[in-house]
Amino acid sequence: METLKAPETLKVRVWRGDAAGGEFAEYAVPARENQTVLDVVTEIQREIEPTLAYRFACRVGMCGSCAMEVNGRARWTCRTHVRRVARPGEVLELRPLANLPVIRDLATDMAPFFDKWARARGQFQPKDAGDGAVPDDFAVVPPESKARREADAGIECIGCGVCYASCDIVAWNPDYLGPAAMNRAWTLVNDVRDGARGARLEAVSGDAGCHSCHSTQSCTQHCPKNLDPSSAIAGLKRSLFWDSLLGRRG
Amino acid sequence: MSLDPRGRSHPTYIAFILHRVSGLLLALFLPLHFWALGQAIHGEAALEGFLRWADNPLLKAAEWALVVLLALHLAGGLRVMALEFLGWRARQKDMVAASLGLAFAAGVLFLLNVG
Amino acid sequence: MSRGAVHLWAAQRVTALFLGVAVAVHLVTIIIAVRGGLSAAEILGRTQGATAWFLFYCAFALAAGLHAAIGLRTIAAEWLGWRGRGFDLAWLGIGLLTGLFGVRAAWGLYVA
Ligand code: HEM
Ligand code: HEM
Ligand code: SF4
Ligand code: SF4
Ligand code: FES
Numbered sequence: 001m002e003t004l005k006a007p008e009t010l011k012v013r014v015w016r017g018d019a020a021g022g023e024f025a026e027y028a029v030p031a032r033e034n035q036t037v038l039d040v041v042t043e044i045q046r047e048i049e050p051t052l053a054y055r056f057a058c059r060v061g062m063c064g065s066c067a068m069e070v071n072g073r074a075r076w077t078c079r080t081h082v083r084r085v086a087r088p089g090e091v092l093e094l095r096p097l098a099n100l101p102v103i104r105d106l107a108t109d110m111a112p113f114f115d116k117w118a119r120a121r122g123q124f125q126p127k128d129a130g131d132g133a134v135p136d137d138f139a140v141v142p143p144e145s146k147a148r149r150e151a152d153a154g155i156e157c158i159g160c161g162v163c164y165a166s167c168d169i170v171a172w173n174p175d176y177l178g179p180a181a182m183n184r185a186w187t188l189v190n191d192v193r194d195g196a197r198g199a200r201l202e203a204v205s206g207d208a209g210c211h212s213c214h215s216t217q218s219c220t221q222h223c224p225k226n227l228d229p230s231s232a233i234a235g236l237k238r239s240l241f242w243d244s245l246l247g248r249r250g
Numbered sequence: 251m252s253l254d255p256r257g258r259s260h261p262t263y264i265a266f267i268l269h270r271v272s273g274l275l276l277a278l279f280l281p282l283h284f285w286a287l288g289q290a291i292h293g294e295a296a297l298e299g300f301l302r303w304a305d306n307p308l309l310k311a312a313e314w315a316l317v318v319l320l321a322l323h324l325a326g327g328l329r330v331m332a333l334e335f336l337g338w339r340a341r342q343k344d345m346v347a348a349s350l351g352l353a354f355a356a357g358v359l360f361l362l363n364v365g
Numbered sequence: 366m367s368r369g370a371v372h373l374w375a376a377q378r379v380t381a382l383f384l385g386v387a388v389a390v391h392l393v394t395i396i397i398a399v400r401g402g403l404s405a406a407e408i409l410g411r412t413q414g415a416t417a418w419f420l421f422y423c424a425f426a427l428a429a430g431l432h433a434a435i436g437l438r439t440i441a442a443e444w445l446g447w448r449g450r451g452f453d454l455a456w457l458g459i460g461l462l463t464g465l466f467g468v469r470a471a472w473g474l475y476v477a
Contacts, residue, residue: 072256166257172443206370207442214270215333217262234334241335241375274440277433284426284467290409291473298405305402317395324388327381334378359396 010082012040014052015095018104024093025049037077037085038066040092041106054106061224064158067165068106069095074165076224097165113161113178120181121203124188127195139193151190154183154232156225163219163229175208179219179229182210186232189239198249201240210236261346269326272319279316314357321356325349369453373435380432387425412474419475426467434460 010031013024029043038056045052056066061079068077071085071093086092100108128135141148163179164170170178185204188194204210210233219229243249286304289296304313329345332338338345398407412418438456441447 072254074257168253169443206368207448211370211374212439212443214266215262215330216266217260218258221260221262222257228339231333231337231339234337237334237374238337240371241378244371244375270440273433273436277437280429280433281463281466284463284470287470288466288473290405290412290470290477294405294409294477297408297477301403301405313399317392320388321392324385324392328385331378331381356392356396 008088010035010040010086011091012044013091013093014041014044014106016052016105017102019102022102022105031082031088035082037068037070037075037080037082037092037094040082041068041077041094052106053104062158064160067097067160067162069093069098069165074098074162074222076160076162079224097161099165099167099170100161108161110161113164113180114159116177116181117159117184119203120177120185120209121196121200122181122184122188124191125194125196127193141192145192147190147192150235151187154187154227154229157183157227158225160224163223163227166218166222168216168218169212169214173207173212176212177204177209179213179233182213182236183227183229183232186235189236201236201243201249204236205240210234210240213237265326265329265346265349268322269330272323272326275319276316276323318353318357322349322353325352369450373438373453377432377435380428380435383424383428384432387421387428390421391425409474409477412471413477414475416475419471422471422474423468426471427461427464430462430464430467431457431460434463 008031009028012027012029014027016022016025027044027048029040029047032039038059041052041054042056045054054066054068056078057063058065059078061076064076066077067074069075070077070080074097075085082092094106096102096106096108100110100113103109126135143149143152157180159180161180163183167176167179169176182204185200189197189200194200206212213230213233215230215234217230220227220231223229240249286300287297289300326349329349332345394411398411412422434456437459438447438453441452441456
């Protein structure tokens, strides 16, 4: 005789609230074979709780907008399969990204995160065309050069904030620029076409910058793009050390 | 301070905590150590008096712990500086393991000699 | 101004490099010294009038005092929120005093 297998359910605890505070709410959705965490959130919002706030755009790991705390660890939710983070029967626990102000439910205010990119001088400043003019010729940057490889290593950042939410120093020092902003700064320090090395190194030095990183490598461990901000920050420390020692800083 | 262990169980994070806790305890021990050794200023008898007072299983165990902490902190410090100055990237787990090994070795040697 | 913090960072690495050697020497000394128990006569036998050891312990004490105080400054800033110039100067003072306290002990072992 044939028995119809009842669909298993997935229990989900979702943090609901705003800047003033909040608490977990429990939901149950059907457990599916191939289900991402973002699918689960979307299902809850469509079928159970239309007022649930969260953020996503591309759904394919490119835009960096869907990060949340999934069972105690920051992740991109569109590329995280439920079965990779919760064993069968285990509860899925979702919170907004740590170290950022909550707007509502699972949506955080990313402004402090991006403000720090600006403070770390994350904008490219062309060497030969300071006033924004178009340079006469293309710059030739050999792909095998050391600087090029260092720059390439950090270029794929999608700005998801997972590293920022994973870093204790951000939590302990609100001024700390954080891994992503300094990963960006290191990329530009290694860009031979850039003309703002000195000012950029100045911007990332000191207690709010690279010198407060303790090489815990939580950022490197959790970056969904497999970047290595921790090593980038070590590179900034190294450059500052030798530049200061050899009198190369203004 | 809220530290969810679920995102903090990788070897390099544990290395950071061990380095910090060992450094903290060593820093607190330092003035005590200098005070004890400073007993020599009042002559050999004063120093001997302190050493005899410290000659009990509890303080021997504390001394052993400090030796292990010192070796642990040393190894952790070398790890941090290898990352910072030499730009090491790979083999992080190996480095953490080597640090633990060094501390363990120092502890065992100390124990063998105390006996 | 961030330069002060950068100098403290550099000072901690420079002292750490020296301490790396000193601590290795110290661990070996300790492991040899505790063989069969410690006595004041034994320790003083090594240190009394030994100028090289005296100078080594002076450098060791100052480096350790400074290094530890810079480390405590970081921990206090991150875990207790103690930040600012006043705290920085206080930590430098504490580091120096601890180091000098160690120099005093080394002196005692040298001349006792
Ligand atoms: C925080 C790190 C340190 C630890 C854990 C440590 C530990 C020890 C231990 C376990 C001993 C064995 C004798 C005893 O128990 O009194 C010892 C001896 C000694 N320590 Fe340290 N020590 C440290 C730092 C220093 C520093 C910075 C100095 C520099 C002045 C120093 C100077 C000495 C001297 C002179 C002795 C006697 C050595 C001998 O027997 O010849 N220690 N230390
Ligand atoms: C005399 C014994 C020593 C004492 C009392 C001591 C104490 C400390 C303290 C309290 C910290 C702060 C920890 C933190 O910020 O998490 C620290 C950090 C540090 N120590 Fe030591 N230390 C000693 C020896 C050494 C040695 C031998 C080395 C390496 C060869 C070393 C390397 C370091 C480094 C690199 C840091 C910076 C860690 C970071 O910023 O993440 N220390 N130390
Ligand atoms: S390595 Fe540095 S930046 Fe990365 S998480 Fe740890 S402290 Fe933060
Ligand atoms: S470095 Fe990695 S974790 Fe950090 S924002 Fe960029 S992609 Fe996200
Ligand atoms: S939705 Fe774009 S990265 Fe996840």
